[in-house]
Amino acid sequence: MKDTKLLEGIEISDEKEDLICYSYDASYAKGTIPEFVAWPKSSEEIVKVVKWATNRGLKMLPRGAGTGMAGGAIPINSRTVVISLERMREVLEINSKNFTATLEPGVINGELQKELMIYGLFYPPDPASMDYCTIGGNVATNAGGPRAIKYGVTRNYCLAIEVVLSTGTVLTLGGKTFKRVTGYEMKELFIGSEGTLGIISKITVRVLPQPEEVITLLISFNSVESAGKSVSEIIGSGIIPRTLEFLDSSCLSLIEKNFELGLPTNVEAMLLVELDGEITSIKRQGEKIVDIARKFNGEAKIATDYYSRENLWKARRSISPCILKMKDKEKINIDIAVPIDSLSKTFVKLNELSNKSNIPIISFGHAGDGNIHVNILVEKSNEEEKKQGFEMVKKIFEFTVSIGGAISGEHGIGITKKPYIDIQLEKKQIELMQAIKRVFDPKGFMNPGKIF
Amino acid sequence: MKDTKLLEGIEISDEKEDLICYSYDASYAKGTIPEFVAWPKSSEEIVKVVKWATNRGLKMLPRGAGTGMAGGAIPINSRTVVISLERMREVLEINSKNFTATLEPGVINGELQKELMIYGLFYPPDPASMDYCTIGGNVATNAGGPRAIKYGVTRNYCLAIEVVLSTGTVLTLGGKTFKRVTGYEMKELFIGSEGTLGIISKITVRVLPQPEEVITLLISFNSVESAGKSVSEIIGSGIIPRTLEFLDSSCLSLIEKNFELGLPTNVEAMLLVELDGEITSIKRQGEKIVDIARKFNGEAKIATDYYSRENLWKARRSISPCILKMKDKEKINIDIAVPIDSLSKTFVKLNELSNKSNIPIISFGHAGDGNIHVNILVEKSNEEEKKQGFEMVKKIFEFTVSIGGAISGEHGIGITKKPYIDIQLEKKQIELMQAIKRVFDPKGFMNPGKIF
Numbered sequence: 001m002k003d004t005k006l007l008e009g010i011e012i013s014d015e016k017e018d019l020i021c022y023s024y025d026a027s028y029a030k031g032t033i034p035e036f037v038a039w040p041k042s043s044e045e046i047v048k049v050v051k052w053a054t055n056r057g058l059k060m061l062p063r064g065a066g067t068g069m070a071g072g073a074i075p076i077n078s079r080t081v082v083i084s085l086e087r088m089r090e091v092l093e094i095n096s097k098n099f100t101a102t103l104e105p106g107v108i109n110g111e112l113q114k115e116l117m118i119y120g121l122f123y124p125p126d127p128a129s130m131d132y133c134t135i136g137g138n139v140a141t142n143a144g145g146p147r148a149i150k151y152g153v154t155r156n157y158c159l160a161i162e163v164v165l166s167t168g169t170v171l172t173l174g175g176k177t178f179k180r181v182t183g184y185e186m187k188e189l190f191i192g193s194e195g196t197l198g199i200i201s202k203i204t205v206r207v208l209p210q211p212e213e214v215i216t217l218l219i220s221f222n223s224v225e226s227a228g229k230s231v232s233e234i235i236g237s238g239i240i241p242r243t244l245e246f247l248d249s250s251c252l253s254l255i256e257k258n259f260e261l262g263l264p265t266n267v268e269a270m271l272l273v274e275l276d277g278e279i280t281s282i283k284r285q286g287e288k289i290v291d292i293a294r295k296f297n298g299e300a301k302i303a304t305d306y307y308s309r310e311n312l313w314k315a316r317r318s319i320s321p322c323i324l325k326m327k328d329k330e331k332i333n334i335d336i337a338v339p340i341d342s343l344s345k346t347f348v349k350l351n352e353l354s355n356k357s358n359i360p361i362i363s364f365g366h367a368g369d370g371n372i373h374v375n376i377l378v379e380k381s382n383e384e385e386k387k388q389g390f391e392m393v394k395k396i397f398e399f400t401v402s403i404g405g406a407i408s409g410e411h412g413i414g415i416t417k418k419p420y421i422d423i424q425l426e427k428k429q430i431e432l433m434q435a436i437k438r439v440f441d442p443k444g445f446m447n448p449g450k451i452f
Numbered sequence: 453m454k455d456t457k458l459l460e461g462i463e464i465s466d467e468k469e470d471l472i473c474y475s476y477d478a479s480y481a482k483g484t485i486p487e488f489v490a491w492p493k494s495s496e497e498i499v500k501v502v503k504w505a506t507n508r509g510l511k512m513l514p515r516g517a518g519t520g521m522a523g524g525a526i527p528i529n530s531r532t533v534v535i536s537l538e539r540m541r542e543v544l545e546i547n548s549k550n551f552t553a554t555l556e557p558g559v560i561n562g563e564l565q566k567e568l569m570i571y572g573l574f575y576p577p578d579p580a581s582m583d584y585c586t587i588g589g590n591v592a593t594n595a596g597g598p599r600a601i602k603y604g605v606t607r608n609y610c611l612a613i614e615v616v617l618s619t620g621t622v623l624t625l626g627g628k629t630f631k632r633v634t635g636y637e638m639k640e641l642f643i644g645s646e647g648t649l650g651i652i653s654k655i656t657v658r659v660l661p662q663p664e665e666v667i668t669l670l671i672s673f674n675s676v677e678s679a680g681k682s683v684s685e686i687i688g689s690g691i692i693p694r695t696l697e698f699l700d701s702s703c704l705s706l707i708e709k710n711f712e713l714g715l716p717t718n719v720e721a722m723l724l725v726e727l728d729g730e731i732t733s734i735k736r737q738g739e740k741i742v743d744i745a746r747k748f749n750g751e752a753k754i755a756t757d758y759y760s761r762e763n764l765w766k767a768r769r770s771i772s773p774c775i776l777k778m779k780d781k782e783k784i785n786i787d788i789a790v791p792i793d794s795l796s797k798t799f800v801k802l803n804e805l806s807n808k809s810n811i812p813i814i815s816f817g818h819a820g821d822g823n824i825h826v827n828i829l830v831e832k833s834n835e836e837e838k839k840q841g842f843e844m845v846k847k848i849f850e851f852t853v854s855i856g857g858a859i860s861g862e863h864g865i866g867i868t869k870k871p872y873i874d875i876q877l878e879k880k881q882i883e884l885m886q887a888i889k890r891v892f893d894p895k896g897f898m899n900p901g902k903i904f
Contacts, residue, residue, distance in 0.1 A: 188640030238661030
């Protein structure tokens with residue numbers, strides 16, 4: 001029944017077709033079909049859904065576009081109402097004097113970027129799924145993206161949020177100023193909380209003036225290690241590019257197969273470097289980078305015009321969906337973050353694990369800030385290989401933590417990484433997090449079974 | 453008794469001379485003499501002090517250099533042991549490849565800056581007290597500084613902390629990577645928690661490569677409003693200077709009186725603007741700023757050499773101590789943060805309040821990010837005027853919150869702003885903060901009576 005009578009005029013459904021759509025996300029996780037999906041249109045409507053759900057003992061799962069990579073937005077309890085924020089898509093205010101934008105949670109990241117462009121502004125966080133993913137989901141996972149190396153992640157731009165707690169309380173956390181020390185910054189807890197603390201119903205972000213110019217460099221290398229060393233040296237030289245993306249040879253083949261951009265497929269690794277700022281200054285930086293690349297036998301090309309650059313990024317952003325399309329293969333994808341000086345070591349380790357097991361690994365990601373997306377490709381119907389794949393995940397996480405890294409850089413824990421959380425966090429920390437959850441959601445209504 | 457026998461070799465004192473030194477900070481708040489001061493030299497020693505204190509029912513107050521402006525480091529319960537982190541001053545690691553520095557909490561901000569300079573690096577947060585204040589204190593108050601407009605505050609650079617809780621538990625929160633989404637980021641709660649959650653015993657910060665060049669501009673204006681409007685237009689033009697400091701005429705007179713730098717004292721307001729980056733690009737930015745200033749009848753001068761620049765900053769940083777030295781006057785100092793587009797409005801309001809009451813207000817601060825230090829100067833022995841002064845504080849805070857601002861940008865709440873916290877935060881938020889405190893410090897040993 002798709003209905004607006006059930007819940008004081010709020011659109012809600014228990015039709016199977018609707019429910020199935022809301023039982024998966026972009027991860028390999030498998031969830032349960034929820035009992036209801038609701039589409040509130042305002043904070044007031046969210047409060048009504050919350051009260052309605054808690055009265056019925058229903059769990060609640062807030063959801064943006066479902067582009068999450070860790071299963072955070074997948075119901076795992078059938079007595080769940082998915083609270084979809086898709087109908088809350090309004091850009092409430094763009095203040096070009098105060099450099100802030102106030103948004104409903106369902107605003108698409110890419111749509112915001114387009115609107116900001118008119119004002120000569122931009123919002124730095126740019127997850128690969130930016131054409132689909134919502135700002136609410138970005139906050140809930142502390143989303144990053146290629147530009148994080150220079151500009152930081154969602155946490156660095158989220159100034160204020162309005163949240164609806166499972167108790168029905170509505171709070172505004174943070175404010176419109178860039179500086180603020182007024183007690184515990186509870187907003188920071190909600191950033192990356194994956195819907196487990198409350199429902200984010202409004203967001204104010206900081207935005208920046210658009211840079212004058214952008215230069216894009218494509219550099220090919222004959223070895224993964226040389227690419228890794230170049231990354232370290234570029235960063236070490238004092239240049240902070242706005243992106244420094246790494247693609248391995250399997251990535252490049254995959255892109256060429258799907259897009260035919262004319263990328264070299266006979267190289268071992270490629271860096272996609274972008275510089276932004278004033279033209280004279282980024283030209284000089286570009287020359288410096290070309291020199292560094294040469295030292296490691298890297299060959300650089302410059303993509304000058306807007307369209308070739310956009311095509312390149314379109315291709316880069318499509319890697320994940322492309323991998324999903326591979327027949328007979330299932331991808332186990334994880335995103336790790338390692339200290340920048342351990343990048344080469346990490347690539348070597350990944351190669352070693354792949355060679356030893358004969359299971360292909362496609363690696364790409366944000367080399368500049370040590371955030372690597374690792375895709376382990378296992379045969380679809382080979383249960384033994386799948387098991388081996390998950391053992392590799394465990395080994396990669398153990399290695400990551402042993403060198404001071406994080407088992408998730410920008411995807412979150414959700415359910416896919418939950419089995420490994422104790423590699424990262426000691427028991428006491430998990431207990432403290434659980435206690436924090438109880439402060440905001442005493443009866444455990446919000447997205448239960450996620451993270452820990 | 454100054455002793456190392458009392459507490460397993462840890463230096464501790466109950467001598468009056470010692471205790472008195474630890475009963476005040478840089479604020480106008482008046483505290484109580486504590487029962488003990490302890491100077492642990494390691495995390496292990498901190499744990500021992502914590503166990504010793506809790507066994508005796510003593511409250512604990514972690515303290516850096518005591519340069520805080522809100523009374524956060526002042527004991528208000530006589531049964532307190534002040535835990536001074538002054539003896540934990542080691543820079544444990546500077547990693548110029550990973551762009552991180554790991555520090556003991558008692559490391560002086562300015563000392564860190566000097567060490568980093570050798571590596572061609574710098575740590576952006578630069579509170580005015582940087583030559584004295586400690587990194588631990590900086591984290592505990594989420595300290596900012598003039599460079600925050602371009603580079604952000606302590607929160608943006610603090611990657612990991614080790615904390616000792618009042619339960620004796622030692623936790624490492626965060627890690628050495630720039631990206632990380634692994635459950636609730638509890639580290640963020642400790643940043644700005646003013647010693648109320650636990651004792652910060654180790655810190656890893658992100659550092660940046662030094663910019664190629666710095667240009668300093670001094671711009672004088674005939675009206676406070678023109679200065680405010682210039683700030684808005686400079687920021688609006690897309691330039692992000694590394695500092696954009698505002699000084700009013702009383703500030704300038706004060707500096708001239710104490711330093712004789714040859715600053716014009718017949719102007720109404722002055723902006724101190726710094727640009728950093730590649731020389732060609734900041735030169736262009738400098739020209740643009742001069743043009744903007746001219747539109748508002750501002751007159752610009754360039755301080756080219758290192759020493760004249762350093763003198764200027766020395767003077768800027770000394771304003772607070774200079775005000776303290778004023779005979780017959782007591783300063784009630786507050787730091788507010790307002791949305792940038794409300795700067796002019798705020799200056800006008802402050803002038804209005806001062807004129808109406810005939811109580812002088814000296815304003816200065818970080819105009820670029822809307823963070824203004826407001827000093828209300830009342831007669832030392834005039835209790836009636838003091839009362840009036842505190843009424844002004846309340847009015848300024850109410851105004852600040854009404855325009856979407858924060859009652860503290862970088863000083864914290866401590867005890868001086870505690871009476872006003874409910875202007876900023878609704879009751880429910882304070883209750884949630886208190887519940888969070890109980891999660892980390894169930895028996896209320898840590899710095900009780902502060903913030904809320």
